[in-house]
Amino acid sequence: ELSERYDIAIIGAGMGGLACGAMLAKKGLGVLVAEQHFKPGGYCTSFKRKGFHFDVGLGWINGAERGGIISNTLQELDLKNEIEFIELDPALGVVGSDYNLPMIPFGSHVDEWKKMFPGEEKNLDAFARECKALVSEITALGETAPDLLGFGGKMWLMKKFLFNSPTLKKYGKKTFKEAIDESFKDPKLKVILGSFFPPDVGAPGLMVFGLSICQYPKGGFQALADVFAKGVTKHRGKLVFKTMVTKILIEKGKAVGVELEDGTKIHSRYVVSNVDAKQTFFKLVGKQHLNRKYIKGLEEPLFMPPDFLVSLGVDMDLKAMGFDSVAILYNRSDSLDDIFSGDPDKCSLAIGMSSFCDPSHAPEGMATVQISALFPYNHKDYWKREKDGTRGEEYKKLKETVANKLISAAEEVIPELSKHIVCKDIATPLTFERYTLNSEGAMGWLPLPGSKPRSQKTPIKNLYQAGHWTFPGSGIDSVISSGRNAAQLVLKDMR
Ligand SMILES: Cc1cc2nc3c(=O)[nH]c(=O)nc-3n(C[C@H](O)[C@H](O)[C@H](O)COP(=O)(O)OP(=O)(O)OC[C@H]3O[C@@H](n4cnc5c(N)ncnc54)[C@H](O)[C@@H]3O)c2cc1C
Structure with a gap:
């Protein structure tokens, strides 16, 4: 055909x-x-198991608000009425041994951070201002991709960058960790903010990201x-x-x-x-x-680090248990090295609960819980796959072991989680690679x-x-x- x-x-x-x-x-x-x-x-x-609907680890999208790139594209394609979006605020909370803060979008929750870190009030305001300045400088540079610009357009872009983008110039060559280290004094605040993304990633993208409106596609x-x-x-x-x-x-x-x-x-x-x-x-x-x-x-x-993802259908009423954000980043340690260690005994977990915003994702009275963590592709000799690349018994055993460790860590946030599991699906970086053919299950460079x-x-x-x-x-x-x-x-x- x-x-x-x-x-x-x-x-x-x-x-x-x-x-x-x-x-x-x-x-x-x-x-x-x-x-x-x-x-x-x-x-x-997304995929379905035993009446539960799971997304493949995604939490939210940016750009679906009026004037955003997704919204504009749907409009141009005459698809605007085909889908609805639910705004998430907070889209992500961050939880540790003695803190529980809304993290994304950061811009609308600075006051909560100021309450927890009174000595950093001025720095938090200044950081939020820098993030906002970055958004307006990047917006002023225009949406046109450099590839689409002719010589004149590229010169204009260069001039605009050199003379009208001081914040972008300031952070352009810094990592997210460097930006945070320079902006704050409190070591704990630095770790909590820094736990959002691997420390060696460029600062501007993440600082802008922290301010964007987050939405979830209905369905x-x-x-x-x-x-x-x-x-x-x-x-x-x-x-x-x-x-x-x-x-x-x-x-x-x-x-x-x-x-x-x-x-x-x-x-x-x-x-x-x-x-x-x-x-x-x-x-x-x-x-x-x-x-x-x-x-x-x-x-x-280098590639973006891939995910390990455990998707659980549970017979629990999470709302009644007091949860109020669709995703939580759980830091088990106050050290960034542990947080991004890729070690199932120490690393941080993201806990997603998408049935919160779309109850149709779980049978009545039940919920979806997805636990993910960044793990290297070559963890334990490429997840103990066979020499010919196939996934045998050793691979299955290892992924069960890692999943169980993450589930028991998640129980520190959702007590007795393991007693309420109705269905379970586990994906390693090899699974992400197998389904999409992305090298090492990565999300790009x-x-x-x-x-x-x-x-x-x-x-x-x-x-x-x-x-x-x-x-x-x-x-x-x-x-x-x-x-x-x-x-x-x-x-x-x-x-
Ligand atoms: C776990 C996880 C969580 C994420 N969370 C978020 C989030 O919360 N918010 C967000 O905005 N983004 C998130 N992302 C990132 C986002 O999902 C990706 O950046 C985006 O979906 C990538 O889209 P793409 O079109 O570039 O490529 P892909 O999604 O990789 O699509 C490539 C397609 O090409 C097909 N293909 C490959 N080789 C061939 C071939 N030879 N012939 C034919 N077809 C082929 C594949 O099957 C695939 O369908 C997340 C990603 C992951 C993995």
């Missing part, structure tokens, strides 16, 4: 691929989106992906599942289509890859088409301070990237923006 030729072939139906496909289909172009999994969304997905994250999938098909784009792309066809340095697992060749004027960068260039393109510098740029950088934005253009003519392995980075709002940019790049080329 596939045509031999499309205007654009998009590899992957993650949110980046879907946004790109829907925008181009809306312009009347012939679009193919080929997805290897049996449903759309990539990481933006769960799969519902959001399904709406974007509808955006492709509604505008006569072709979206196919269980369709693995194995090669990007290249002629004279130019992408001319894709080859599928069964050998079918599909020709297209443009190819957009929404998939893992290493897979795109090392497997689908092939190193023979790339120069050494480009290959090095793909081999050297680690955004190190001062690192240059990763261009969506590639060394192969007519091949673009969209998604969290390219500009602007990880997060549903970012990859939707990336998909839109890729669509713009194609349209600009076509003109």
Whole structure:
């Protein structure tokens, strides 16, 4: 049922691929989106077990408010009425041995932090001001991706950065930890704020993130992906599942289509890859088409740390137990080294309770509890997988052990949790990798301070990237923006 030729072939139906496909289909172009999994969304997905609905670890999205990137995109695709969002405030609370504070969005809860740290009142106000200044400086730089700007536009951007973005310049080359260390004196405050994200990540992205409005898509994250999938098909784009792309066809340095697992060749004027960068260039393109510098740029950088996720259906009434936020970050230690150790006996846990905001996620009187923690991909010799990469008995035993440790740690926050488990599902970084083919189950590159934005253009003519392995980075709002940019790049080329 596939045509031999499309205007654009998009590899992957993650949110980046879907946004790109829907925008181009809306312009009347012939679009193919080929997805290897049996449903759309990539990481933006949900699954069901025994009447419980679980998202794949996601907590909230930014940019769904009026004027935000998700809201605008839905509007442009005539999908605005297809989905509703629930505002979460707080979206994330942080709990430790002697504290319980609302953490995200940070901007609307500074007063609670001031009460707990009276000696840091001025610094907390100043930090919140710096975060706000960053938001307005980044907004003033404009939403247009650098790739879409001509020489004049790039000069304008550079000037604006040099002369009108003092806060961005101040924090641009700092890690989140450095920004916090410089802003506060109290060691405990530094640890609590710093526990939000790994310390070596660039400061500006996280400081802006802390102020954004957080929302939850009614029906769960799969519902959001399904709406974007509808955006492709509604505008006569072709979206196919269980369709693995194995090669990007290249002629004279130019992408001319894709080859599928069964050998079918599909020709297209443009190819957009929404998939893992290493897979795109090392497997689908092939190193023979790339120069050494480009290959090095793909081999050297670090990935975002992957998640270990335990999804539980429980027969508990969490609201009656006094819980009031949809997610909690639980710090078992006052040391950042422990918090990010990837050691199941010490590391921090995120505890998500999405049935709080969408009761349809659990049978009546029950709830969903998801416990996640950042773990290295190579934990215990790659999760004790077999030498040939398969997951055997040792792997199963290890993931049960880690899950049980995290469940018993979570009981310090939700007493007797283990006695109320009705169903349990465990995902390791290997599971995330298996379902999405993202290297090491990661969420794209680690955004190190001062690192240059990763261009969506590639060394192969007519091949673009969209998604969290390219500009602007990880997060549903970012990859939707990336998909839109890729669509713009194609349209600009076509003109
Ligand atoms: C545990 C976890 C929690 C997160 N929490 C949040 C959150 O709370 N808020 C937020 O905004 N973001 C969150 N994120 C990040 C966000 O989910 C991702 O950045 C985003 O969904 C990535 O979208 P993408 O389109 O770039 O790629 P992906 O979602 O990786 O999609 C790529 C798609 O390509 C397909 N594919 C791969 N190879 C091929 C091939 N050869 N042929 C065909 N198809 C292929 C895959 O099956 C997949 O569907 C979280 C991520 C994770 C993992």
